[in-house]
Each structure stands twice: as structure tokens, then as C-alpha cells.
Amino acid sequence: MITLHLNDQIIKSLSRPELQILQYAYENTETVLDMSIQQLSSQVAYSPATVLRFCKKLGYSGFAEFKYALRAELREKGRNVSTQSSQTFTTGMMIDTLSSNIQATSTLIREEQLNQAFHYLDSGCPIYLWRPGGLTAVVVEYFEKLLLSIGRQEVYMIESEKMCEHILRSRPQKCLLILISTSGKFAPTIRLGKIAQVNSIPILSITPYANNEVAALADVNFRFFTDQRENLGAEFTSRLPIFFVINTIVQCYLRYCQTESRIEKGGGHDPAL
Amino acid sequence: MIPLFEKARALPLTETETAILAYFEANASSIIHKNLQDLCAQLYTSNATIVRFCQKLGLSGYNDFKYQLRRELRQSAAPAFYSDEYISREMARFKDTIAALDIRQLEEITELLTSGRPLYIYGTNLSALPARYLQIVLNALDYPSILIEWKNLLNGLIHNMHDDAILLLISAKGQAGNYLLPFQTARERGLTTILLTCERTSPLIPYSTITVCTNDASEEFHHTDVNPRLGFFTVIQIIIELTARKKRDL
Numbered sequence: 001m002i003t004l005h006l007n008d009q010i011i012k013s014l015s016r017p018e019l020q021i022l023q024y025a026y027e028n029t030e031t032v033l034d035m036s037i038q039q040l041s042s043q044v045a046y047s048p049a050t051v052l053r054f055c056k057k058l059g060y061s062g063f064a065e066f067k068y069a070l071r072a073e074l075r076e077k078g079r080n081v082s083t084q085s086s087q088t089f090t091t092g093m094m095i096d097t098l099s100s101n102i103q104a105t106s107t108l109i110r111e112e113q114l115n116q117a118f119h120y121l122d123s124g125c126p127i128y129l130w131r132p133g134g135l136t137a138v139v140v141e142y143f144e145k146l147l148l149s150i151g152r153q154e155v156y157m158i159e160s161e162k163m164c165e166h167i168l169r170s171r172p173q174k175c176l177l178i179l180i181s182t183s184g185k186f187a188p189t190i191r192l193g194k195i196a197q198v199n200s201i202p203i204l205s206i207t208p209y210a211n212n213e214v215a216a217l218a219d220v221n222f223r224f225f226t227d228q229r230e231n232l233g234a235e236f237t238s239r240l241p242i243f244f245v246i247n248t249i250v251q252c253y254l255r256y257c258q259t260e261s262r263i264e265k266g267g268g269h270d271p272a273l
Numbered sequence: 274m275i276p277l278f279e280k281a282r283a284l285p286l287t288e289t290e291t292a293i294l295a296y297f298e299a300n301a302s303s304i305i306h307k308n309l310q311d312l313c314a315q316l317y318t319s320n321a322t323i324v325r326f327c328q329k330l331g332l333s334g335y336n337d338f339k340y341q342l343r344r345e346l347r348q349s350a351a352p353a354f355y356s357d358e359y360i361s362r363e364m365a366r367f368k369d370t371i372a373a374l375d376i377r378q379l380e381e382i383t384e385l386l387t388s389g390r391p392l393y394i395y396g397t398n399l400s401a402l403p404a405r406y407l408q409i410v411l412n413a414l415d416y417p418s419i420l421i422e423w424k425n426l427l428n429g430l431i432h433n434m435h436d437d438a439i440l441l442l443i444s445a446k447g448q449a450g451n452y453l454l455p456f457q458t459a460r461e462r463g464l465t466t467i468l469l470t471c472e473r474t475s476p477l478i479p480y481s482t483i484t485v486c487t488n489d490a491s492e493e494f495h496h497t498d499v500n501p502r503l504g505f506f507t508v509i510q511i512i513i514e515l516t517a518r519k520k521r522d523l
Binding site: 090091094095098099102103106109111114115116118119134135138141142145146149150151229230231234235236238239240243244247248250251252254255256259260 | 302303306307308311352353354356357359360361363364367368371374376380399402405406409410412413414415494495497498499501503506507510511513514515517518520
């Protein structure tokens with residue numbers, strides 16, 4: 001059995017399921033090293049999202065890095081662990097982290113949240129998307145373009161914070177505000193969320209898995225896993241999980257609408273869907 | 274038939290409840306996606322009436338009813354929409370994308386993108402988004418590039434690009450004919466071209482230096498392209514990770 005060097009604070013912060021995962025990893029280190037996050041999660045009977053949260057609590061970027069730390073610890077103990085060339089190992093590790101972030105994100109999407117989103121999309125109310133700068137702008141625009149492409153009318157992307165504020169304050173009828181934040185901490189986004197809340201405008205948000213202010217303001221909140229990164233102030237956190245969430249919302253809505261209209265028309269089952 | 278409705282029909286129902294039942298039967302597949310408030314508005318009745326109806330069926334309330342109905346609909350293979358099925362299919366597609374990737378090829382592309390040679394990234398319509406995503410991240414990692422979103426600009430630029438320029442073109446499906454001419458010109462001029470597409474038989478492939486083909490399915494809705502291009506974003510994300518690693522190792 002091996003042990004990782006974790007400080008008391010981290011150990012104290014672990015919940016009971018997380019402690020059980022840790023214990024399992026200590027007792028079955030060599031098996032865990034060959035497992036994917038899905039395999040481990042089915043062994044310990046907790047969701048991949050819980051396993052990933054556990055890895056992050058321990059201070060690792062994801063499951064791959066957790067395994068890397070276990071492997072390093074085993075090696076330290078002088079055991080014979082299969083070694084690969086560092087180049088291919090890190091590439092594998094990188095792809096593993098990427099996949100486990102997506103996998104875990106997909107398990108966070110709940111039917112109930114989708115239904116709430118469908119409710120706003122169905123209602124035909126105006127939808128305002130707040131588009132901050134940088135990389136998140138690309139994600140917001142992806143949402144906007146997909147919504148328009150599937151025939152949803154009244155989708156407006158607002159690029160100016162002041163304009164957005166103006167609309168939220170003066171909007172007499174029902175509408176929906178969509179906020180996407182990669183950190184959940186971006187001040188202008190939080191501010192707009194608060195203005196919307198004061199004016200009782202519902203908010204749909206997409207934010208990181210951890211508790212954050214933007215999520216707390218939202219009526220419907222979709223969450224994702226990603227690792228925050230930057231290069232001397234220029235941030236390049238992966239948006240892939242957010243693209244995945246947006247695509248899921250839009251494609252599910254499209255299929256939901258198609259099922260509805262087919263039943264209304266009394267048509268048969270379309271195998272393509 | 275749905276056992277839940279059969280059971281309801283056998284119960285002594287009030288007039289309103291009979292109407293509720295008729296509505297449920299007619300709209301079974303959409304009920305499972307509706308909340309109680311919307312339903313009341315449509316039925317012109319109060320929450321309490323619907324909850325009482327559900328309780329008459331021996332269920333704790335409306336949510337319990339929805340859950341039970343969903344299970345029975347699924348068993349009867351009724352045409353309804355189940356998001357978990359879609360999500361697991363989408364996950365499987367994502368894993369296929371990952372499994373089909375040629376990492377060595379992506380490493381080769383990363384070498385080209387970070388070589389310091391003039392770099393042009395092209396994408397238009399929905400493909401402009403993956404193009405812009407890559408361009409912004411490359412900028413953040415100190416590898417500048419030029420983003421082209423207009424077809425005419427590409428047609429003009431291709432004649433004037435530097436001889437050692439690299440052109441990365443992102444095009445899903447069906448638009449390839451538009452780029453035949455610029456790609457032919459690029460080939461004649463000896464420029465390096467990288468093609469990211471999901472069309473296996475794209476006429477551009479013979480002219481491109483490196484081709485990456487993903488398994489994105491082309492989808493249309495009322496003649497509008499709604500292919501979500503997740504495969505493109507995945508490939509680009511991996512190129513980004515490789516670039517970030519290279520930057521770190523420097």
C-alpha cells in the first residue's frame with residue numbers, strides 16, 4: 001500500500017465518498033493505474049464527476065494527473081512499474097484529462113435542467129446573450145448561431161455591458177438572460193446577473209462545477225469541468241466542455257421539437273433521430 | 274398501452290380529472306418535459322387539482338407521475354425524446370473522434386503552427402468559430418496568426434502570401450468547391466496547406482499538404498447547417514494542448 005503526501009487540511013475537506021475513493025486507490029494502486037475514470041467510478045460506485053471532483057480537491061488537474069502522482073509514488077517505493085517514454089505518456093495523459101473532463105461534464109447534465117431550458121426556448125420570449133471579450137465570446141457566439149440555426153427567433157447577442165444593462169433595466173416583458181463564464185468570477189458578468197435578478201429576469205448560466213457567484217444567481221445552471229490556465233495574463237482555459245454543453249442543449253432541444261411535431265402530425269418513427 | 278393511463282381510467286374520476294387524463298394521453302411524450310406551472314396554464318386548472326389527480330393514482334405528486342410515465346413510455350418504446358440517450362450517443366461519438374485521431378499528425382501540425390512562419394487560419398459560417406477559437410488561443414500562447422473569415426479575402430490573399438506561408442482551412446462539408454481554386458493556387462505556389470474537414474471525399478484533399486478528417490455528421494435543419502462541429506473543436510483543443518506543452522517545455 002502507498003500513501004500520497006496530503007496535508008491535513010485536504011484530508012479534512014474530503015467527504016465520506018471521497019475518502020472511500022482515496023482508500024480504494026491506496027489499496028489497489030496498481031489496478032487503478034490501468035483504469036479509466038469510468039472504470040474506477042464503476043468500481044467505487046460513485047459517478048465520474050465525483051471522482052474528478054475528488055482529484056481536483058487533492059490538487060490535481062484531473063484523473064490523469066492523480067494517476068501520475070500514484071505512479072510516481074509507486075516508483076519511489078522502488079517497485080517495478082511499467083514505464084513509457086515520457087513523450088507518449090504525457091500526450092496520453094493530456095488526452096485522458098481532456099476526455100475525463102468531457103465525460104464528467106456529460107454526467108452533470110440533468111434531464112430536469114434541460115426541461116427548464118426547453119421551457120424558456122419554447123416560450124418564444126426574447127433571449128439575450130451577454131458576450132464578454134476574449135475566448136468566451138467565441139463560446140457565446142456558438143450558442144447564438146446554433147439557436148438561430150435551429151429556427152429559434154428573437155435571439156440577441158449583446159456585446160456592450162452598458163447596452164446589456166440598459167436592456168435588463170428597461171425590459172417590460174418576459175425575457176431570458178444567458179450568462180456564460182469560464183471562471184464564474186468575471187465581475188461584469190456577475191454584475192449583469194445581479195441586475196437581471198433585481199428586475200426578476202430569469203437567468204440561464206453555464207459555469208464551472210465549483211460553487212461560484214454567477215451560478216448562484218442563475219435559475220438554470222449548467223456546469224462543466226475544466227482546468228483554469230493562463231500564459232502571463234493571457235488566459236487559454238479549454239472551452240471544449242462548454243462547447244459540449246451548448247451543443248447538448250441545442251441538439252436535445254432540436255430532437256425534442258422534432259419528436260413533438262412528429263407526434264402531432266401522427267407520423268411514424270424516424271430512425272435517423 | 275401505458276399502464277398508468279389504464280389504471281387512471283379504472284378510477285372514479287371527476288369531470289376535470291377526465292379532461293386532465295385525456296390531455297395526458299394525447300400529449301404523453303411532451304408531459305415528461307413540462308413543469309407543473311406550464312401544465313396548469315395549458316389546462317386552465319390549478320396545481321392542486323393536478324397534484325390530487327396524481328395522488329389518486331397512488332403517486333406522491335406530479336414529479337413522481339412524470340418519473341413513472343417516463344419509465345412506462347420507455348418500456349412501451351413510445352416515440353419520445355430521452356436526453357440521456359442522446360448524451361450517451363454524443364459521448365460515444367466523442368470517444369470515436371479521440372480514438373481515430375492520429376496524434377503524430379497533430380504533432381506535425383503543431384510543429385508547423387509554432388514554426389514562426391506566416392500563419393493564416395480560415396473558416397467561415399459556423400466553421401469561423403473553431404477558426405477564431407484556435408486563433409485567439411495561439412495568440413495567448415504568443416504564436417501570432419491571421420484570421421480570415423471572408424471567402425473573397427482568401428481568394429485575393431492566396432496570390433500574395435509569403436512563399437513559406439501556412440494556410441489552415443476549416444471547412445465542414447459541401448463548401449469544398451468554393452476553395453478548389455485557392456487550394457490549387459496554393460499548391461502551384463508551393464504553400465503549405467492544412468485541411469480540417471469532415472468530408473472524406475473532399476475534392477480538396479489531393480491539394481492539401483496535411484488533411485485531418487473528423488467524424489462530425491453533417492446535419493441540416495430547414496436547409497440551415499447545424500453540424501455542431503464538436504470533432505473540429507476536439508481536434509483543435511488537442512492541437513492547443515500540444516502547443517501549450519511545447520511552450521512550457523521551451
